[in-house]
Every structure is written in structure tokens, then in C-alpha cells.
Amino acid sequence: MRTFVLRRLFITIGVVFGTTLLVFFLTRVMPGDPIKTMLASAQVADPALVEEYRHAYGLDQPLPVQYLRWLWNVMHGNLGRSIQSSQQVTAALGRAFQATSILALGGMLTAVLAGIVMGALGAFVAVGRRHPILAQVTGLAPLILTTIPPFSLGLFLIILLAVKVRLFPPVGMYSVRNPGAGDLLWHLVLPTLTMAAASAGATARVARSALLEVLREDYIRTAHAKGLHERMVLFQHALRNALIPVVTNTGIMFGSMLSGAVLVESVFAWPGLGKLMVDAILRRDYPIIEGGTLLIALIYVAANLLVDVSYAFIDPRIRYGR
Amino acid sequence: MAGDASVSGRAARGVLRSERGASSNRVVVYLGENPLVIVAIVFLLIVVVAAVSAPWVAPRDPAKMVPVDRLRPPGTREYLLGTDSFGRDLLSRVIWGGRISLLAGVVPALAATVIGVIIGLVSGYVGGRLDSLLMGLVDVVLAFPFMLLAIALVAALGPSLENAMLAVIISTAPARVRLIRGVTLSLSTMPFVDAARALGYGPLRILFVEIMPNVLALAVTMFSIDITIMITATAGLSFLGLGVQPPQADWGTMIADGKQFLSVAPHITIIPSLVLTLVCLSFGVIGDAVQDLLNPRALLE
Numbered sequence: 001m002r003t004f005v006l007r008r009l010f011i012t013i014g015v016v017f018g019t020t021l022l023v024f025f026l027t028r029v030m031p032g033d034p035i036k037t038m039l040a041s042a043q044v045a046d047p048a049l050v051e052e053y054r055h056a057y058g059l060d061q062p063l064p065v066q067y068l069r070w071l072w073n074v075m076h077g078n079l080g081r082s083i084q085s086s087q088q089v090t091a092a093l094g095r096a097f098q099a100t101s102i103l104a105l106g107g108m109l110t111a112v113l114a115g116i117v118m119g120a121l122g123a124f125v126a127v128g129r130r131h132p133i134l135a136q137v138t139g140l141a142p143l144i145l146t147t148i149p150p151f152s153l154g155l156f157l158i159i160l161l162a163v164k165v166r167l168f169p170p171v172g173m174y175s176v177r178n179p180g181a182g183d184l185l186w187h188l189v190l191p192t193l194t195m196a197a198a199s200a201g202a203t204a205r206v207a208r209s210a211l212l213e214v215l216r217e218d219y220i221r222t223a224h225a226k227g228l229h230e231r232m233v234l235f236q237h238a239l240r241n242a243l244i245p246v247v248t249n250t251g252i253m254f255g256s257m258l259s260g261a262v263l264v265e266s267v268f269a270w271p272g273l274g275k276l277m278v279d280a281i282l283r284r285d286y287p288i289i290e291g292g293t294l295l296i297a298l299i300y301v302a303a304n305l306l307v308d309v310s311y312a313f314i315d316p317r318i319r320y321g322r
Numbered sequence: 323m324a325g326d327a328s329v330s331g332r333a334a335r336g337v338l339r340s341e342r343g344a345s346s347n348r349v350v351v352y353l354g355e356n357p358l359v360i361v362a363i364v365f366l367l368i369v370v371v372a373a374v375s376a377p378w379v380a381p382r383d384p385a386k387m388v389p390v391d392r393l394r395p396p397g398t399r400e401y402l403l404g405t406d407s408f409g410r411d412l413l414s415r416v417i418w419g420g421r422i423s424l425l426a427g428v429v430p431a432l433a434a435t436v437i438g439v440i441i442g443l444v445s446g447y448v449g450g451r452l453d454s455l456l457m458g459l460v461d462v463v464l465a466f467p468f469m470l471l472a473i474a475l476v477a478a479l480g481p482s483l484e485n486a487m488l489a490v491i492i493s494t495a496p497a498r499v500r501l502i503r504g505v506t507l508s509l510s511t512m513p514f515v516d517a518a519r520a521l522g523y524g525p526l527r528i529l530f531v532e533i534m535p536n537v538l539a540l541a542v543t544m545f546s547i548d549i550t551i552m553i554t555a556t557a558g559l560s561f562l563g564l565g566v567q568p569p570q571a572d573w574g575t576m577i578a579d580g581k582q583f584l585s586v587a588p589h590i591t592i593i594p595s596l597v598l599t600l601v602c603l604s605f606g607v608i609g610d611a612v613q614d615l616l617n618p619r620a621l622l623e
Contacts, residue, residue, distance in 0.1 A: 011461070018462040023474065030478040140358065140607075147606035149554040151561050151577060152595035159588045170584070259467035263558050277470055278562065281477045289474075297465045 008305055016297045017071075023293040024067050027286055034083045034284040035059070041084075057083060057287075070290060079291035084283050089291040092276065097295065099173060100272035103264070104257045106188055107195030112250055114196065115203025118142060119246075120239060122204065123211035142208070145201030150260050154194040154267035161190060171269040191268040195260055199253045206249045210242040217241075251307030255300055352615060359611045362604035369601055373420035380414035385569040393587045406579055406590045415576055416597055422483060422572035423598065426565075427553030427605070430490045434552070435545040437495040439537065442502025447510050447529050457503070460496040468493040472555060476564040483556075483572075486565040490555045498544060502537055509533050540618035546609040550602045557598060573598040 035053045039045060054060050057080075058069060073080060079089035122138035125131055162170035168189050169175065175183050214220065215238055223233045262274035269275075273292065280288035353359055372379050381402070388409035396404040396412070403412040445456045463471065475489035509515065510533070518532045559565040560574030568575070573594040580590030 014458075015461045015465045018458070019465045022462060026474060026478050031480065136358070143606050143610065144603055147550050147554075147602040148599050149557060149595075149602060151558060151574075152599050155577065155581070155584070155591050155595055159584055159592065163585045163588065255467065259469040262467065262469045262473065263561070266562060274470070278473055281474055284477075293466070296467065296470065300465050300467070 005305075005309065008308065012301045012305060016294070016301055019297040020290065020294050021067065024070070024290060025063065027281075027284070027289050028063055030284060032284045034286055037283050038083050053083075059286075074294065079294075080287040082280075082285055082288050084280075084285045084288075089287045092288060093273070093291055093295055096271060096273045096276040096292075099270060100258075100261050100265070100274065102184075102188065103191055103195055103261060103270060103272060104254065106192040107199065107257055107260075108250060108253060110192055110196035111199035111203055111253065112246070114200040115142075116207050116243070116246060118200065118204035119207025120211060120234075122208040123215065123242075124234065126208075126212065127215055142201040142204035145197045146205070147201075148197060150194055150198065150263045151267050153197055154190070154264060157190045157193060158267075171267075173271055191264055191270055194264050194267070195257060198260060199256065202253065202256075203246060203249060207242060207246050210245045211238055214238045214242045248307060251303055254303045258296065258300065349615060352611065356611065358607055362607040365600065366604045366608070369420055369597070370424065372417050373424055376417045376421055380411075380417045382411040382414045384410060384414040384418040384571070386410060393583065393590075395587070396589050396593070403593050404587070404589050406576075407583055407587070412576075412590065412593055415571060416573070416594055419572045419576055419594065420597070420601075422566055422570065423553060423557055423574070423601070426483065426487055426490075426556035426572060427549045430487050430494070430552040430556065431545050431548040433487075433491045434495040434498050434548060435541055437491070438498025438502050438544065439534070439541050441495075442499045443506050443529055443534060443537070445499065446503040446506025447525070447533065449507075453503070456499070460500050463493065463496040464500070466493075468497075469555065469558065472559060473562065473564060476559060481564045481567060483566045483570070486556050486559040489559070490552055494548070494551070494555070498548075501544065502541065505537050505540060506533060509536055539616040543609070543613045543616055543618045546605070546612040550605045550609065553598070553602055553605070 035050050035057070036045075039050065039053070051060075058066060061069070070080070077090070079093070081088055082092055085092070118138065118141060122135075122142070125135045125138050158170045161167045169187050170190075173184065173187050175187075220233060220237060223237050228237075258274070261272055262278060264270065265272045265275040266278065273296065276288065277292045277296075279285075280292065388405070390409065391401070391405050392407055392409040394401050394405040394409075396402065398404060401411050401413070403416065406412060406415070441456065445453045471493040472486075472489040475492055476485050479485040479488065515528060515532060518528045523532070556565055557572060557574030557577075560572050561578045563575075563578065566572045566575055571579075576594035577591055577598070580587070580592075580594075583590055
């Protein structure tokens with residue numbers, strides 16, 4: 001077990017730095033210039049000034065030197081300053097990470113709860129064979145949730161629940177007038193639902209097929225045979241065992257959450273990591289792109305590592321040898 | 323598929339071929355039990371036919387701006403689905419946009435599948451250094467949310483439909499490579515591969531004639547499920563302004579166009595969103611059906 005974790009850790013470090021290296025050189029071959037973009041937004045186009053800024057950000061150095069310098073600074077916890085807004089990259093990433101985490105955690109919680117309920121309902125209806133129409137609906141609902149494009153769903157929700165019925169604010173994270181925890185929750189509802197949809201559908205499908213599989217097991221028949229109440233069998237015996245694949249699925253979900261965040265944050269003008277990165281890529285803000293890449297790769301890889309390790313803990317049959 | 327282990331891959335396919343009559347019956351029974359699949363197929367056929375015959379079916383020029391008629395609601399006699407903020411006919415734009423959006427789903431899905439099968443097969447069968455190198459590259463790509471990677475690639479290549487599709491292919495293919503490679507790895511240890519080797523078959527023949535037919539069910543399932551993912555991803559790039567450039571428009575750009583008019587003219591957003599959603603759902607329903615019928619899960623376990 002320990003050698004497995006250590007080996008994975010080594011590979012992981014390699015992957016993270018491979019990613020930063022790839023993105024570093026990818027951003028440098030992009031057409032467009034961060035300094036000129038920044039100065040253009042301030043309506044200045046002085047070649048001498050461009051050179052001065054270029055020197056200040058170290059962009060006049062050869063590429064390998066720039067990368068090694070960046071690595072050196074990373075080791076010292078310094079990710080540099082944004083070219084566009086000149087704020088510390090660590091500060092900008094910290095704020096955006098917080099916003100995305102709130103959204104992703106809300107989305108995961110909603111997705112897991114809604115997914116398990118939907119999946120359980122779907123499995124029980126399918127086993128009961130008494131409600132053919134309900135069975136079709138519970139089979140279709142998860143598919144609708146997983147296939148609906150997140151931006152379409154987000155805009156449907158905005159039109160329905162923020163424009164037609166003014167229940168929730170359409171965009172943003174805080175109101176200008178009374179920002180607070182309640183206000184944040186209010187703003188969180190629609191983007192959370194949008195974020196949760198696809199994962200809720202996926203969870204429901206995993207839960208449904210896991211439950212159907214468990215319900216075929218011998219111990220379920222035994223439970224029935226010894227006269228246990230139907231509900232007791234379903235919730236005490238079946239659901240508990242069916243939850244194992246659902247739990248492992250949540251780790252994988254986290255990654256797709258980050259991918260979904262890019263579109264959801266754009267629809268709801270949510271000041272998170274996805275929006276920060278998209279804006280930075282469009283404005284060629286190298287320090288933000290590089291710092292963000294490092295952070296996202298770390299989150300991603302950590303989530304994957306957690307999933308792999310948790311497999312071994314949850315299912316003792318899995319052993320990672322060699 | 324697991325039963326193939328005892329016989330040669332080719333003999334197994336012979337058995338499959340003779341069972342084809344029975345399997346077409348199975349499809350009919352399945353469709354009878356799942357009428358929704360038929361609805362999805364019919365709906366997609368209508369959308370595809372409309373998109374292909376856009377020049378004859380679309381009532382108007384999709385790019386023609388009629389400022390006097392801007393923001394007309396649906397149901398107007400001249401404009402069945404209303405007009406957008408430039409007075410362009412939404413029905414015509416949805417039909418023409420379908421050409422791009424459908425293409426943007428099918429082409430990347432096909433490309434990712436072909437890349438996944440070929441590289442996955444070679445990497446899994448050859449193994450060794452090549453496999454380590456390829457899987458290292460796959461790991462690097464997978465260490466990043468695919469949507470963000472696609473955005474970065476489009477930014478590097480310049481926004482256009484072709485580059486958006488290319489970016490989606492590059493950022494999604496590695497996961498498919500990994501999947502096929504894993505299956506190939508376990509297939510390579512099966513007796514029918516040893517038998518083929520003992521018969522003196524060359525590696526190319528073993529790989530593409532003996533092993534490949536066994537991963538095809540998985541590949542077809544992967545492809546049918548991927549179409550939805552690819553349509554959404556490319557439409558998403560267009561939605562962010564990184565895909566199709568004006569005057570061309572796919573459903574993603576149309577949805578983005580309507581974003582500023584959500585309270586005045588929500589139909590500009592709702593109509594392309596609804597069509598996109600229904601198309602994605604239909605492909606999803608068909609993907610599920612393909613998965614049920616081909617059952618590649620047996621291969622994965």
C-alpha cells in the first residue's frame with residue numbers, strides 16, 4: 001500500500017510539472033501579446049513603455065530561463081503578479097478558488113443527494129414492475145440531466161426563476177446592497193443546480209445499476225425469506241451496499257465539476273477559477289494562466305489520487321501491488 | 323465477448339455472423355420495449371434532413387438583417403420562430419446552425435474514436451517504452467479539465483470552427499486511448515492471441531485482424547455516447563465566442579447572442595437551447611440503446 005502511494009506520488013509530481021511545462025510553452029506560442037493587450041485597454045501604445053513592462057515581467061528573457069525562473073519562484077511560494085490587474089496571482093487564485101469551491105461543493109452535495117434519491121427510486125420502480133410509465137420517467141430523468149448542455153440549463157433556469165418569476169438573482173455572487181451569508185446562498189441556488197445536474201444524473205445511473213445488481217444477490221433473497229419488511233430490506237440491506245460505487249463516483253465527479261465550472265461560471269458571471277482562467281487566456285495574462293494551471297492540475301491530481309486510494313480502502317479485494 | 327477466450331478471434335466472429343439473424347430480432351424486440359429510441363431516431367432524422375437540405379428548406383437567408391423586424395416573437399406569420407436582435411429569421415438560423423452543430427459533434431466524436439482505437443491498440447499491445455511514453459502524455463492531458471484545455475488550445479490556434487473541433491479532439495481523445503489500451507492489454511493475454519502467435523501471424527495481423535474486432539463494440543458505444551459530449555463542448559466553445567465566427571452561426575453562438583435579451587426576448591435563447599438540448603438528449607437515448615444492445619461492459623470486467 002505504502003509503495004503504491006509513494007509511486008503514485010512520484011508520477012503525480014511528474015505529471016503536474018509536465019502540465020505546467022506544456023502550458024507554459026503553449027501560452028508563449030499563442031498569437032497576441034499580454035503587455036500590448038494590457039496597455040491597449042489603457043489606450044497607450046508607446047513602444048518604450050512596452051519594452052519597460054516586458055523587462056519588468058521578465059518577458060525579454062529566453063523561454064527556458066523564464067520557465068526556470070518561474071519554477072524557482074513557485075518553490076518560494078511566489079506566483080508573480082497579474083499583468084492585467086497587477087494583483088498578486090496567489091491572491092487572485094485564492095479568491096477565485098474560494099468562489100469555485102463553494103459552487104463545486106454545493107453542486108457535489110446536491111448531486112449526490114439528488115442522485116441517490118433518483119437512483120433508488122428508479123431501481124425500486126424497475127424491480128416493482130407495477131408502474132411502467134413511472135419506470136420510463138425515472139429511467140429518462142437522469143439521462144436528461146446528463147445530456148442537457150450546462151449553458152442551456154443555466155439560461156433556462158435564469159429565464160424561468162429569475163426573469164419570469166423573480167425568485168432568484170440572475171447573475172453574480174453577492175448583491176451590492178447587502179452582501180452576507182444569506183445573500184450568498186440566494187445567489188448560489190441557480191448556479192448550484194446547473195452545476196449539479198450532470199453529476200446528479202450520472203450518480204443516479206450509478207446508484208440505480210448498483211442497486212439493481214445488489215437486489216439480485218443471495219443475501220437479499222435471504223432477508224426476504226426470513227420475513228423482513230420490504231422497506232427494511234431495501235434501506236438496511238440493499239441501499240447500504242449499493243452506496244460503495246456511488247461514493248467512489250463522487251471523486252471522479254469532482255473533475256467534471258471543474259470542467260463544468262468553466263461554462264456555468266460564464267453563464268452566471270460567477271467570479272470563480274473557470275472564469276478567471278478563460279479571461280486570462282483571452283487576455284494572454286501569462287502569470288495567471290501558469291499559476292491557475294498549477295493549481296488546477298494539483299486539485300485534479302489530488303482528487304484522482306484520493307479516488308484510487310479510497311478504492312483500496314472501501315473494497316479490500318483491490319490490492320495495488322508492485 | 324468473454325466467451326471468445328477459448329476460440330480464435332476469427333472463429334468467434336464467424337459465430338457472431340451466423341447469429342446475426344437472431345440479433346436483428348433482438349433489436350426489434352428492444353425497440354418495441356423502448357419506443358423512446360424510435361422517437362429519438364425520428365427526431366434526429368428530421369433535424370439531419372433539415373440541416374442537410376438547409377438551402378431549400380430554410381425560408382430565408384439566415385444572415386439577412388431586417389432591422390425593422392427585430393426581436394419579433396415566435397408565431398408571427400412571416401417569422402415562424404420570430405427574429406433575433408438584428409431581425410434575422412430564427413427558424414432559418416436554427417436550420418443552418420444545425421449543419422455546423424451536428425458536424426461539430428459527429429466529426430470530433432469520430433476522430434476521437436479512431437485515434438482512441440488505433441493508438442490504444444498499439445500502445446496496449448506493444449507495451450514497453452512506447453506504452454509508458456504514450457500513457458505519460460495521456461496523464462498530462464488528463465491532469466486538466468478538458469474544457470479548459472480546449473479553451474487554451476483554441477486561444478493558441480485562433481478562434482474558428484475547425485480549431486474548436488481540433489481542440490475538442492485533442493483534449494478528449496486521450497481518455498479514449500486509455501480506455502481502449504486497457505482493454506487491449508487484457509485481451510493480449512488471452513489464449514486466442516497466443517494461438518495466433520503460435521500460428522506465426524505477424525503483429526499487425528494479430529493486432530488489427532484478431533484483437534481489433536473485439537474492441538469494436540466498445541468503440542461503437544464510446545462513439546455514440548461521445549457525440550453528445552462533443553456537440554456540447556463545441557457549442558460551449560462557440561457560446562464563449564471561441565468557436566464559429568460571424569456571419570456563420572451554430573446553436574452555441576445563437577444562444578450566446580440571446581443572452582443580453584433574456585427579459586425582452588427570451589425566445590432568442592430558448593429556441594436554439596431547446597433544439598440543442600433535444601438533439602443531445604436524442605443522441606443520449608440512442609447511445610444508451612447502443613450500449614444496452616452491444617453490452618461492452620462484459621468486456622470491461
